[in-house]
Amino acid sequence: MEANSNTDRMSNQILIVGATRGLGAALAALYSKNPANHVFATSRSSAPASKSDITWLTGIDVAEHDVGQKLVSQLPASTKFSTVIITAGYFGLETFDSPDWEKQTKMYTISAISPVFVVHHLVKAGLVDKGSKVIIVSSESGSITLRHEKEGGGNYGHHASKAASNMVGKLLSLDLKPQGIAVGLVHPGFMRTEMTKGVGFDKYWDAGGAVTPSEAAESLASFIDTFDISKTGEFWAPRGPGDIGTAESVLGKDLPTPLQLPW
Structure with missing residues (x-):
């Protein structure tokens, strides 16, 4: 689908980075159901078969150093995103007895390095400006405060890269607040995805209250609707504490939904 400049000026333009699977x-499917939205979505390879009204940006790999340039080069100069959601992620399983250098490098690159370059190039190209929202999908696993002996150690790259992602989002919020651009960090919920299944976490799906990506998307989209510059730089769990195993142990009972998470 080619972007239509007349339609674009009247539509709510949304960019989803990492849109071929999971959340x-x-x-992408949820936002594209609304005819008032023009959804742009990235894929590492070719555009997936889709009946939805989505503009696919192909060859966008967040693990590559020139991801920002490649992304901007495919977008019309008239594009003005109301919302950018960076969902791309990777989880490489590790233990203390078997740390993995390559897995850790990939996790840090995707979670904590790439978002800086994606957002930098979008802002410098004028595709994100005053009133825009940038949402970085992180994880409660990146909260140092919530780490507790109840869940033990391990998975160094995953947890630490999410903590780094939170710091990146906080720093971006400080740089972009003067321009009126709001930046949020979110824990979308424990999901029933190929990613969590691939590291053996499917055995915790039922006990941990795991939801489908569609359920997580609904709650995240509702949260984004209410997110604005007054919350920029904050870390939130739109679905609340239900799937966060250490929430009550660390933060107490009767916690609200959505829940603002500690660093």
């Missing part, structure tokens, strides 16, 4: 795919 990203669910968000």
Whole structure:
């Protein structure tokens, strides 16, 4: 689908980075149901078969150093995103006895390095400006405060790269607040995805209250609707504490939904 400049000026333009599976795919499908939205979505390879009204940006790999340039080069100069959601992620399983250098490098690159370059290039190209929202999908696993002996150690790259992602989002919020651009960090919920299944976490799906990507997308989209510059730089769980195993142990009972998470 080619972007139509007349339609674009009247539409709510949304960019989803990492949209071929899991939460990203669910968000693209959800937002594209609304004819008032023009959804742009990235894929590492070719555009997936889709009946939805989505503009696919192909060859966008968040693990590559020139991801920002490649992304901007495919977008019309008239594009003005109301919302950018960075959902791309990777989880490489590790233990203390078997740390993995390559897995850790990939996790840090995707979670904590790439978002800086994606957002930098979008802002410098004028595709994100005053009133725009940038949402970085992080995880409660990146909260140092919530880490507790109840869940033990391990998975160094995953947890630490999410903590780094939170710091990146906080720093971006400080740089972009003067321009009226709001930046949020979110824990979308424990999901029933190929990613969590691939690291053996499917055995915790039922006990941990895991939801489908579509359910997580619904709650995240509702949260984004209410997110604005007054919350920029904050870390939130739109679905609340239900799937966060250490929430009550660390933060107490009767916690609200949505829940603002500690660093």
